[in-house]
Amino acid sequence: MAQTLKYKKMIAIYTLWIRQLKRYFRSKSRIVGSLGQPLLFLLALGFGMGPVFQAAGQGNYIEFLVPGVVAMSILFLSVFNGIEVIWDRQLGFLKETMVAPVPRWQIMLGRTLGGATVAVLQGIIVLIISLIAGFVSISSVWQAILVFIFMFLIALVFTALGTAIGSALEDMNGFHLIVNFLIMPIFFLSGALFPLENLPKVIDGITRANPLSYGVDGLRGALGGAVHMGLITDFWILGIIAVVIIGIGSYLFSKIQI
């Protein structure tokens, strides 16, 4: 009996994970659609601001920007994937998983891992485009693994955050509020677009409190750029935040009433 239960637990996480993946691969228009924004950022900002950046003695801006834009595509897709809980609640599928004889935190974990995987895949597409265009380069397997680890940590933190928010909300009315007052600031104040050196005190404080700063910093370091906080610090801080947010998200998810 204990063994069957264990098997069931494993399979609940797997089931929800594979569900997210299937949904992702089926929505081709969404895959292509979500590439628009990052590519626009790379082109407009990268080439537009590049000369100014260079003139200021900061080096190659596109190379600096790529990790930020990869982190951006992961951030947005992660939060949207997490927040999908609200759609599932409104369209009914959530009920089906909520009455299944498996612990709810495992349903949450499966969803979060699935959403995070999808977001990483999207980040990988942006990264591959950047590699092909020659904006950045990866020279060893170890470097690729390091890049992947940071991409996955970013995805995990923000999918769990999206799930937590989605579990606490009843409908999509607060959605724009969340995008404009949470996700946009997280992105713009993370060091994705500008170096974190010599910032005004207030902005410096905000960037240090922002989990994405560590993600972008780690990703930039992994891709061979200059790090601000240090790879080890980035890794631990992101890891701890991921665990905490998954914990909070699981709690909120398990308290959902239909």
Place this chain on the structure above:
Amino acid sequence: MELLEYLYAGSRIKITGMENIIETNGLTKKYKDFIAVDNITFSVKAGEIFAFLGPNGAGKTTTIKMLTTLASPTSGTISINGYDPIKQQEETRASFGIVFQDPSLDDELTAYENLDFHGMLYGVAKNQRKERIEQMLKFVELWDRRKDLVKHFSGGMKRRLEIARGFIHHPKILFLDEPTIGLDPQTRDHIWTYVKKLNKEEGITVFLTTHYMEEAEKVSQKIAIIDHGKIVAQGTSQELKEKTGAGTLEEAFLSLTGKELREEKPGAIEGMRQRNRMWHKR
């Protein structure tokens, strides 16, 4: 071998020997300014088919939500297969299966995947899953459409698929919340025949709601009628008719619940669907 049979028989006796598989006592659910379920007490015997009838908005679905761990009661106690749905959620959930009143399929998955994922979540072994899915999809005549995404299905097809999904695993208690709504008489008959067969052959207790009185009368052994959150009568169909002096269950129902029309709470779901389509922009 004999010992095994003995133990098996023993376990059977234990199951069927349990008197009430569902019990509620003073069950109440209050929302802000509205009492959806008001102090109801009832019980369902193991192996029974129990019909829970009532007009729209009477509290049927809210009661089912409390019985199935989806909502917590404001007060009162519940026992499902001996478990408390508030404190022993997992054990409770392992005891029942449910067909919901409103849609609960994943539109972006195929018919087959919807059933397969359900089987996986309920721990149905791979071979049995395959076998049951084929059997159930053929049963609701959707086998040819198994590889189609559910979003391309009509309302009736989705309904049939939901019912098929509910039968993939065989629980001790099966909740059917208006399962046959919007289906043609042939399909309805087909489904109720199957429910009766499951009840008889596997001893599954069935808790159903429906607006079709003749269905309730034909299928169930015991009926409870709920109105404005309160149970107004319980008994066999015959007892209810005698009590009200009515010729049919429908007349008995109307005499117990009155003839005024009921309004259901307007759902935000349609609006959500619209926005969902806009958001995903496919």
